[in-house]
Amino acid sequence: MTKRNQKKQGAIGSPPPADPVEGFSPLLGTLRQLIADSRQQVLRAVDAVQVQTYWHVGRHIVEFEQGGAQRAAYGQRLLPQLGQALSAEFGRGFDATNLRHMRGFYLAFPIRDALRRELSWTHYRLLLRVDSPEARQWYVEEAVAQNWSTRALERQIGSLYYERLLLSQDKAAVTAEAQANLSVLEQSPRAFVRDPMMLEFLGLPNTGRLLEATLETALMDKLQQFLMELGKGFAFVARQQRISTETQDFYIDLVFYNYLLKCFVLIDLKTGPLTHQDVGQMDMYVRMYDDLRRGEGDNPTVGILLCGSKDKSVVRYSVLNGSEQLFASKYRLVLPSEEELRLELQRDREALEIQQGLRDEGETK
Numbered sequence: 001m002t003k004r005n006q007k008k009q010g011a012i013g014s015p016p017p018a019d020p021v022e023g024f025s026p027l028l029g030t031l032r033q034l035i036a037d038s039r040q041q042v043l044r045a046v047d048a049v050q051v052q053t054y055w056h057v058g059r060h061i062v063e064f065e066q067g068g069a070q071r072a073a074y075g076q077r078l079l080p081q082l083g084q085a086l087s088a089e090f091g092r093g094f095d096a097t098n099l100r101h102m103r104g105f106y107l108a109f110p111i112r113d114a115l116r117r118e119l120s121w122t123h124y125r126l127l128l129r130v131d132s133p134e135a136r137q138w139y140v141e142e143a144v145a146q147n148w149s150t151r152a153l154e155r156q157i158g159s160l161y162y163e164r165l166l167l168s169q170d171k172a173a174v175t176a177e178a179q180a181n182l183s184v185l186e187q188s189p190r191a192f193v194r195d196p197m198m199l200e201f202l203g204l205p206n207t208g209r210l211l212e213a214t215l216e217t218a219l220m221d222k223l224q225q226f227l228m229e230l231g232k233g234f235a236f237v238a239r240q241q242r243i244s245t246e247t248q249d250f251y252i253d254l255v256f257y258n259y260l261l262k263c264f265v266l267i268d269l270k271t272g273p274l275t276h277q278d279v280g281q282m283d284m285y286v287r288m289y290d291d292l293r294r295g296e297g298d299n300p301t302v303g304i305l306l307c308g309s310k311d312k313s314v315v316r317y318s319v320l321n322g323s324e325q326l327f328a329s330k331y332r333l334v335l336p337s338e339e340e341l342r343l344e345l346q347r348d349r350e351a352l353e354i355q356q357g358l359r360d361e362g363e364t365k
Helices: 003-012 024-065 069-073 075-090 096-108 121-127 133-145 150-158 161-167 171-183 196-201 207-211 214-228 276-292 324-334 338-364
Strands: 234-244 249-258 263-270 302-308 313-318
Touching (some): 024 075, 024 096, 024 121, 096 121, 121 150, 133 161, 150 161, 214 234, 214 249, 214 263, 234 276, 249 276, 276 313, 302 338
């Protein structure tokens, strides 16, 4: 018998795993809980240091601004200059926009000892959206007492939970409704690793990209190559480009500029089934990009949403209201059709799955 056959026989005909030793399940449960608790402690420790650091940054900025009339006159120029210097050294988590958040954080929570260790920086950024000091403090206490995630806090603030409780005669019903809304939110202990602010604070701004699914990354590679080879004016701009709202950061998978159409083209790839949320998110990307990046001579931005699910590939263009006629009369002549993109996506996925299958087969031999 050859070594190759011996290896294959050992892999296929290996005996089933032995029955767990007595007491295995309780031990496994104990170790799982120990590891989970330790990870949570690490997260809380990093959260606490991050929050304290940003509070002190805000304090220094405010105290500098209050140092006299001459410094006050520098107000509009101070944050952009600081942001340019700090972001060059420490990442975009310290750009002018985020420094403005830190300044507002100090003004809204001027007592350092009153900061809650249970709340992350993202919690506090959400709380800055609450104008009323009374409502803001109520959300702080509830977020701590109820162990709200940032998604839960955002949901409660967005639904005006505090205001509805004040006005309602049936507070129990309002509370029950709020709890029901929170029950559908996913609780993910690893969600922190996708927070760009956390990663940049730790000096690991690119770590989030390592979490992309291998298939999604490979599909993006193929798609980028396909568009560049079309010869229809596509120029590559960026990959995983960040755009930000006041409280959240988003990453666009691929950004191109088409110099024939004089417009940006945004591409977002989903490897699961297409949802209404995906469509709404792409529309938001297009709107934000028009507001933040579109130049004076540029035409309206267009988005392409690609769903490369295993069962069915779907492609959808995203065009803002008022740009439909331009899209139909001009953009359609240059951009690939939905069907062209769908077929390319499907071919690429099938080719990648075949390659993966051959690789797996080779590893078992």
